[in-house]
Every structure is written in structure tokens, then in C-alpha cells.
Amino acid sequence: MIDSNEIKITVIDREGAKHSLTGPTDMNLNVMELCKASDLPIEGTCGGMALCASCHVYIKSDHELNSPSHDEEDMLDQAFFVENNSRLCCQIQLAKNIDGLEIELAKT
Secondary structure (H helix, E strand, O other): OOOOOEEEEEEEOOOOOEEEEEEEOOOOOEHHHHHHHOOOOOOOOOOOOOOOOOOEEEEOOOOOOOOOOHHHHHHHHHOOOOOOOEEEHHHOEOOHHHOOOEEEEOOO
16 A cells, blocks of 8 residues: 555666656655666766756656756757657656656666
């Protein structure tokens, strides 16, 4: 049973395998940190500052997310394999509104 302060997200790795992750909404964590804590192959080189694009993902579900900041847009402009649904997962906070989110790790 999931705690009321937890959400579930699904991450599709670069080989196509799906991983169901559960994360807390009360610790100010982001999706990149949850992926790293779950030993998924995501770098997050800049530590979540939207300065490197090494946590580039594709949003697969229809969740309403906050619009990307200018910093995030600038990094995505410099990233490879960018699609219309590309985001930096370090900029997506674990919150109730993303419960059930499905993302796919971008190609490197």
C-alpha cells in the first residue's frame, strides 16, 4: 500500500524495460533524484540545476506539467535527440499532480 505522501511513476529505460518507482512527495525531491536512487542509468551531472541536459527524458503520459523554465529550454536547445515531449527530469518535482507519470530515458 502506498503512503499518502508517496506517488508512483513509470520509467522506461533505454532498452525498453519498464520500472515502477515509488517516491515521497514530502522531501522536495525531483524525478532525476528518484531515478538515480533507483539505480537507473541517468547522470544528472549538474546536480539538478538545469545546466547539463544529462537527465533528458521523454514524457509519455498526458500529465499537465509546469512549463519549462528558460534555463531548461536553453539546455534542451543544446541537447541531442530532442522531441516535442522532451524535458529535463531534474526540473520535475515529485508532487501529487505527477502521480502515474510515465517517462522514457532519452538516447545518449
